[in-house]
Amino acid sequence: MINEFKDVVEHPARSVRLAMEKTGKKAVGCFPIYTPDELIHAAGAIPVGMWGGPEMGNLSDKYYQTFCCSVVKANTHQALRGDYDHLSAVLVTAYCDTLKCTIENWKVAVPHLNVIPVVYPQNRKLEAGKQFLIEEFQRIRGELERVLETEITDEAIEQSFALYEAYRKAMRTFVDVAGNYPGLIDATSRHAIIKAAYFMDKEEYLEKLNALLNELAAIPAEEHTHKKVIITGLLAEPDEFLDLFAENSLVIVADDLAQESRQFRVQAVQEGDALSRMARRIADQDGCSFLYDDEKSRGAMLLDMKNRYGADGIIYCQLKFCDPEEFDYPIIKREMEEAGVPLLYIEIEQQMDSVEQLRTRIQTFAEIL
Amino acid sequence: MYLGVDIGSSSSKAVILDGKGQVVGQAVINIGTGSRGPQKVIEEALTQAGIARADIKKTVVTGYGRMTFEGADKQITEISCHAKGVSAVAPEARTIIDIGGQDAKVISIDENGNVKNFVMNEKCAAGTGRFLEVMGRVLDTTIDGLSDMAERGEDGVTISSTCTVFAESEMISQLAAGKKIEDVALGAHKSIAQRVAGLVNRIGISPKVVLSGGVALNESVIKALEKELGYDIIRLKSPQTMGALGAAMYARALEQNGAES
Numbered sequence: 001m002i003n004e005f006k007d008v009v010e011h012p013a014r015s016v017r018l019a020m021e022k023t024g025k026k027a028v029g030c031f032p033i034y035t036p037d038e039l040i041h042a043a044g045a046i047p048v049g050m051w052g053g054p055e056m057g058n059l060s061d062k063y064y065q066t067f068c069c070s071v072v073k074a075n076t077h078q079a080l081r082g083d084y085d086h087l088s089a090v091l092v093t094a095y096c097d098t099l100k101c102t103i104e105n106w107k108v109a110v111p112h113l114n115v116i117p118v119v120y121p122q123n124r125k126l127e128a129g130k131q132f133l134i135e136e137f138q139r140i141r142g143e144l145e146r147v148l149e150t151e152i153t154d155e156a157i158e159q160s161f162a163l164y165e166a167y168r169k170a171m172r173t174f175v176d177v178a179g180n181y182p183g184l185i186d187a188t189s190r191h192a193i194i195k196a197a198y199f200m201d202k203e204e205y206l207e208k209l210n211a212l213l214n215e216l217a218a219i220p221a222e223e224h225t226h227k228k229v230i231i232t233g234l235l236a237e238p239d240e241f242l243d244l245f246a247e248n249s250l251v252i253v254a255d256d257l258a259q260e261s262r263q264f265r266v267q268a269v270q271e272g273d274a275l276s277r278m279a280r281r282i283a284d285q286d287g288c289s290f291l292y293d294d295e296k297s298r299g300a301m302l303l304d305m306k307n308r309y310g311a312d313g314i315i316y317c318q319l320k321f322c323d324p325e326e327f328d329y330p331i332i333k334r335e336m337e338e339a340g341v342p343l344l345y346i347e348i349e350q351q352m353d354s355v356e357q358l359r360t361r362i363q364t365f366a367e368i369l
Numbered sequence: 370m371y372l373g374v375d376i377g378s379s380s381s382k383a384v385i386l387d388g389k390g391q392v393v394g395q396a397v398i399n400i401g402t403g404s405r406g407p408q409k410v411i412e413e414a415l416t417q418a419g420i421a422r423a424d425i426k427k428t429v430v431t432g433y434g435r436m437t438f439e440g441a442d443k444q445i446t447e448i449s450c451h452a453k454g455v456s457a458v459a460p461e462a463r464t465i466i467d468i469g470g471q472d473a474k475v476i477s478i479d480e481n482g483n484v485k486n487f488v489m490n491e492k493c494a495a496g497t498g499r500f501l502e503v504m505g506r507v508l509d510t511t512i513d514g515l516s517d518m519a520e521r522g523e524d525g526v527t528i529s530s531t532c533t534v535f536a537e538s539e540m541i542s543q544l545a546a547g548k549k550i551e552d553v554a555l556g557a558h559k560s561i562a563q564r565v566a567g568l569v570n571r572i573g574i575s576p577k578v579v580l581s582g583g584v585a586l587n588e589s590v591i592k593a594l595e596k597e598l599g600y601d602i603i604r605l606k607s608p609q610t611m612g613a614l615g616a617a618m619y620a621r622a623l624e625q626n627g628a629e630s
Contacts, residue, residue, distance in 0.1 A: 345488075356433060357472065361489060364448040368484050 001212055002189050008196040013083060015199040016048050020086065023201050026148055029090035030198075031099065032071065032234070033258045033290060035118055036137050036278060038164050040091075041202060042156035043144045048087065049198025050075050051259060052350050054238060057081070063105040068098045069321040070349050071234075076102070079110045089114035089147045091140070095290040096323050116143045122292045124283045133279040154273070161274035167197070167206050168264035173213055175261055179228065179253035179309065180221035187245035187252050191236065194260045225249065227369040230305055232256035232298075232332075233317030234289075234325055240355045241348055247359075248366035253309040256302060257317070262288050289324040298328055299335030306341060312369045313342035315362075320347050342368055370418065371624065372425045373616025374407060375447060376434030379470030379498065380583055381406035382613040383414035385425070386621050394418030397609050401470065402434025427620040431612050433471075442623055448476055448487050450615030455579050456482025457618060458611070459603050463575040466565060466594070466602075467611075468584035470498045473565055475572050488572045496564030498584045500533050504557040507540050508550055512587060515554050519589035522555030536560060555589070562593035569598060579603045581611040 008015040020027055026045040030037060037047035056070050057077035064073055078084060090113045092103045106115045119136060121129035141152050174193065178185045185193070193212070197205050226249045235257055236242060245252065255261045266284050268277040285291055287301035302314055314336060318325055329345065336343040344365040346358060370393070375382040379401045385394035396413035400406035415422060430441035431450040438444075451467050456478060465476040473496045477486045490496055498512070505515040519525075526543045528536050536557075543553050561584075578600050584590055585608030595602050605611065 342486075357489065359436070360433075360446050360448065361487075363444075364446040364484065364487060367446060367449045368486075 001208070001215065002185070002193065004208065005196040006189065006192040008199050009192045012048075012053075012199045015196075016046065017086060019046055019199070019201045019204070022204075025201070026088045027086060028144070028148075029084055029087045029113070031075065031090070031092045031102070033093065033095075033262065034120070034282060034285070035091045035093060036140060037202075038157060038160040038274065038278060039137065039141050039144055039152060041160040041163065043148050043150050043152045044156075045088065045144075045148055046201055047198075049195075050084075050090070051195070051198065051235065053078060054351055056351050063109060064098070064101070067321050069319055070351060071319065071322075072098050072102055074350065076105070076109070079106065079113060084110075084113060087113060089116055089144065091116050091118050093118045093120070095120070098321075098323075114143075114147045116140055116147070120282060120291065124279075124291060130276070130279045130283055133282060134275050137275050137278060157274045161268075161277065163202060163206070165268055167202060167209075168267065170206060170209050170213060171197070171261075171264040172267075174209060175254065177213070177216055179251055181216065181219070182224050182226045182246070182249075182251035183222050184219070187236075187242040187250070188239045190252060191239075191242055191260070224251065226251040227313070227366060228253040228309060228311045229369075230254045230256065230302065230309065230311045230314045231317055232302060232314060233258070234319045234322050235259035235350075236315075236317045237348065237350045238352060240352065241358055244355065244359055244362040248363050250362070250366055250369075253311050254305050256287065256298070256305065258288065258290065289328045296331055299332050302332065303335070303339055303341065313344065313365065315365070316343060316345045318345060318347050320349050370420055370424045370426060371617050371620035372411065372414070372428040373450070373613040373618070373620055374411060374428065374430045374432075374438065374441070375450065375610070375612035375616060376407050376430065376432040376438060377401045377447075377469050377583075377612075378433045378472075380609065381410040381434075382432075382610045383407075383410040384610050384613040384617040385414050385418045385420070386614075386617045388621075390618070390621060392614070392617075394420075395607065395610050395613070402432070402437065407434065407438060427624045429616040429620040429623065431616040433469075442620065445616060445619055447612045448474060449484055450612045450619065451581050452476055452478045452484045452615065453482050453618050454611035454613070454615030455581055455605070457614060458605060459577070459579050461577050462579040462603060464569070464572075464578045466569065466578065466580050467582040468496070468498060468561075468565065468580065468590070469582045473497050473568055475565075475569050477572055477575060486572055488568055490564075490568060496561055496568060498582070500536070500561055500564075501557065501584065501587070501590070503533055503537055504540060504554075507537055507544075508554060512584075515557065516587045516589040518551050518554035519558045519593075522549070522551035522553075524552050525555030525559045526552050528556050528560040555593075558587075558589045558593040559597075561590060562597040565594060566597040574598060574600065576600055577603055579605060581605060581608045583609050585609070 028040045040047040052071035052074035059080040060073040060076035121132045123129040287298035371386045373384045394414040394417035398410040428441045430438045431447045435444040467474045473490045
C-alpha cells in the first residue's frame with residue numbers, strides 16, 4: 001500500500017491525469033501554501049499541489065533571477081513546457097517577493113492557465129483580517145465559477161469543508177503514529193504518503209489513508225533504538241536526502257513542514273459557516289514563517305513538540321533562497337541554543353543529485369545525538 | 370593495532386595506534402577519494418609501523434570518501450573524528466576550524482572532545498583549500514608558494530567577490546592594474562580568512578581556537594585568520610592527520626569498549 005502512495009508521488013502528472021479520467025473532473029493547480037482547496041473541490045474539480053520537482057530546467061530564467069527559489073522556478077519551467085496544460089486554472093499565493101512576481105509573470109508567460117491570485121491578510125487574527133479573508137475566498141469562488149463554468153453552492157462548500165476536516169484529522173492521526181514504525185514507514189515513505197494527497201482525488205486519497213491507518217492500528221509499535229527528530233521548514237526533499245534518515249537511524253516523530261503538517265495541524269472551530277471557519281483556520285495557524293506572527297511563536301511551538309514527542313533534536317530544512325524561512329532561522333537558532341536543544345541547519349534543493357555534504361551533516365548530527 | 374583512515378577530497382591520511390594509544394605510524398598522500406590514495410596511504414603507514422594489515426584489529430574510516438571505502442569496521446564523520454583527534458593533542462581547544470580541500474567546517478567541542486555544534490560552508494568553495502589552489506594557479510605557484518608570497522606582501526589587495534571564479538578574475542584585474550604579486554597573494558589569504566570568519570561567527574567562537582586540515586600548514590592563512598578573528602590560533606604539528614588520528618582513537622575504543630565512545 002505504501003508503494004501505491006510512492007508511485008503517485010513519483011509520477012504526479014500521470015496520477016493527476018488518471019484521477020481526472022476516473023472522476024471526470026477538471027483540475028486546478030495550487031501553489032504553496034494554504035490555498036482554499038475546499039472551494040476547488042466544491043466546484044467539482046481536483047486541487048493539484050504544485051511543489052516544484054526534480055528538474056528546474058532553464059525556461060524560467062527568462063522571468064526570474066538566480067536567487068529565486070527552485071520550487072517557483074521548477075513550477076514555471078514546467079508551466080512553460082506545457083506540463084500544466086491540463087489544468088483549468090492555477091491559484092498563486094503571494095507570501096514572498098518571488099511569489100508576488102510569479103502572479104504577474106504567469107499572466108504574461110502562460111495566460112491560458114488562468115492565474116488566480118490568493119492574498120492573505122497580514123493581521124489575520126483581527127476581525128477585519130478574517131473578514132478580508134472571507135471576502136478574498138468569495139472573490140476566488142467567483143473566479144473559479146467563471147473559469148470552471150459552474151456554480152459553487154454554499155451547500156457544496158460545507159460538504160467539501162467537512163471532507164477536508166476529515167482528511168486533516170486522518171493526517172494528524174497518521175503523523176502521530178508514523179513515528180512508531182521507523183522500519184515500515186521510513187522518512188521517505190512518510191513523505192510520500194503525505195505528499196500523495198496533492199495529486200489524488202481527495203475522496204480516494206482519504207479512503208486509502210484510512211485503510212493504511214486501519215492496517216497500522218493492528219501492528220504493534222516497533223521496538224527501535226533510533227534517535228527521534230523533528231523536521232521544520234518549507235519541505236524536506238528529495239528522497240536522496242530523506243534516505244539519510246534511515247541510513248543514520250533517525251526517525252521523524254513530528255514535522256513542522258509547510259508541505260506537510262502545517263497543512264493539516266489546525267483543527268477548525270465548530271461555529272460559523274464554512275468560509276468563516278476556513279478564515280479562522282488561517283487565523284489559528286501559528287508558528288508558520290509564511291503567516292505574520294507578532295508573537296514569533298514558532299520556537300516555543302517546536303520546544304513543545306520536542307517535549308510532547310520526546311524528540312532528541314530538531315532539523316531545520318532550509319530550501320535555498322526561501323526568504324520567509326531564512327528570516328525565522330536566527331530566532332529559532334537562538335531559542336534552541338538557550339533551551340539546549342540540538343538543532344541542525346541544512347540547506348536543500350529539490351534538484352540535488354549529490355547529497356555527500358548532507359550525508360556528513362546528518363551523520364554528524366546523529367553522532368552528536 | 371588500530372587504524373584510522375581519513376579520505377578527503379584532495380588527500381588521504383592514515384594513522385596507526387598501538388594498544389596504548391601511541392601513534393606508531395602516520396602518512397599523508399596528496400590524492401583523495403576515487404584514487405589509489407587511500408590504499409597507498411595505508412601501505413605507507415603500515416610500513417612505518419612495521420606491521421602487516423592483518424595486525425590491525427579495528428579500522429575506522431572517515432572523510433568524504435568514507436562511504437566507498439571497503440574493509441572498515443565503522444564509518445564516522447570527519448567532524449567527530451577531527452574533534453576527537455584535536456582534543457587528544459590540544460585538550461584546551463574548544464573551537465576547531467577545519468579547512469579541507471572542498472569544504473570548511475567550524476566545530477565547537479566540549480572538554481571531552483565531543484562535538485557540541487558545527488557548521489559547514491554551504492553554497493560554494495569560498496573559504497576552502499580549493500580557493501587557494503585556484504588563486505595559486507593564477508599566480509603560477511603552489512599553495513606553499515602562495516603562502517611565501519603573502520609573507521612578503523605589505524598591503525594586501527581587497528578581493529570582494531565571494532565566488533571563487535569571480536575572485537580569480539578580480540585577482541587578474543589587480544595584477545593587470547599593476548599591483549604587486551605579493552600584495553595580491555596576501556589579498557587572497559585575507560579573503561579566505563574573511564569567508565572562514567563568517568562561518569565562525571555563525572556558530573560563535575570559544576577559545577582556544579585550533580586550525581586543522583591541510584590548509585593549516587599554511588602560515589599565511591593562520592596569520593590572516595588570527596587577525597580576522599582577534600584570537601590566537603594553536604599551531605598543530607600535524608594538522609592534516611587530526612581526522613585520521615580521531616578515527617584511529619575511535620577504532621581503539623571500538624575494540625576496547627565494544628562501544629562507540
